Amino acid sequence: MTGLARPRSRVLPFARRELRSAFESPVAYVAIGLFVLLLPALFFFLGYPVGVVPLPGLWEGGQASLIVLFHWLPLLLAFVVPALCMGSWSEERRAGTEEVLLTYPVSVAAVAGGKFLASWLLAFLMTALATLSAALTVAALGDLDWNTVWVGLLGAAFLLAAYVAVAQCLSAASGEQLVAFLLGALALGLAWSLPLFVRILPGGLAGLLEAASPTQHFLGSAARGVVDLADLVYFALVAIAALGVNVLLVEGRRCRR
Numbered sequence: 026m027t028g029l030a031r032p033r034s035r036v037l038p039f040a041r042r043e044l045r046s047a048f049e050s051p052v053a054y055v056a057i058g059l060f061v062l063l064l065p066a067l068f069f070f071l072g073y074p075v076g077v078v079p080l081p082g083l084w085e086g087g088q089a090s091l092i093v094l095f096h097w098l099p100l101l102l103a104f105v106v107p108a109l110c111m112g113s114w115s116e117e118r119r120a121g122t123e124e125v126l127l128t129y130p131v132s133v134a135a136v137a138g139g140k141f142l143a144s145w146l147l148a149f150l151m152t153a154l155a156t157l158s159a160a161l162t163v164a165a166l167g168d169l170d171w172n173t174v175w176v177g178l179l180g181a182a183f184l185l186a187a188y189v190a191v192a193q194c195l196s197a198a199s200g201e202q203l204v205a206f207l208l209g210a211l212a213l214g215l216a217w218s219l220p221l222f223v224r225i226l227p228g229g230l231a232g233l234l235e236a237a238s239p240t241q242h243f244l245g246s247a248a249r250g251v252v253d254l255a256d257l258v259y260f261a262l263v264a265i266a267a268l269g270v271n272v273l274l275v276e277g278r279r280c281r282r
Contacts, residue, residue, distance in 0.1 A: 036142060102148070194267040
């Protein structure tokens with residue numbers, strides 16, 4: 026039991042290391058700043074023009090609800106999360122620090138867990154700041170149902186777990202940050218777009234795409250203020266699977282040394 030507990034205890038130190046590293050570069054500040062400004066701006070002024078029934082912005086629609094804001098999250102995060110995670114492993118490989126890191130007496134799972142936790146916390150902080158700033162404005166203008174806000178943030182936390190795990194897995198497979206970003210944005214962007222093809226595909230295939238789509242699992246429940254355990258389990262399974270592949274990729278390089 027002692028041997029098993031020791032690697033787990035190293036997750037938090039690695040998470041702190043990653044968070045310090047993130048805030049030592051301007052990438053985190055720029056990403057958070059742009060996201061906190063862009064998401065509310067789209068919510069207030071543009072609405073959500075994607076899909077069969079476009080949703081109006083707050084000023085046009087006049088409803089005290091964050092449904093439009095939550096509709097934007099899967100798409101925007103598909104590009105912001107890879108930007109935050111692109112250097113998690115690829116920069117370690119490029120700089121040669123991965124070799125040093127993997128000589129430490131810790132498991133690869135502990136290192137991957139620490140990196141995942143740090144990126145997830147950073148992404149959730151960014152999302153919560155943007156969401157709550159918009160929610161406070163809406164609450165000052167009308168009767169906002171705060172329960173839907175908290176449920177939406179809960180769903181966003183699970184959505185981010187899946188996105189971060191996938192983006193870090195692709196960073197572990199890449200040797201350059203730009204390649205990691207492009208792969209992550211492509212993979213998550215394609216996953217977001219799956220519901221757009223539902224109307225032109227036969228029933229069985231359309232149902233399969235809906236079941237595989239993170240967009241559908243978020244917009245169909247949490248974005249509307251509904252807690253659906255099946256959707257949360259879906260995001261958890263995606264995150265666990267991507268983290269598992271991440272560990273296998275890095276462990277394979279460790280064994281070859």
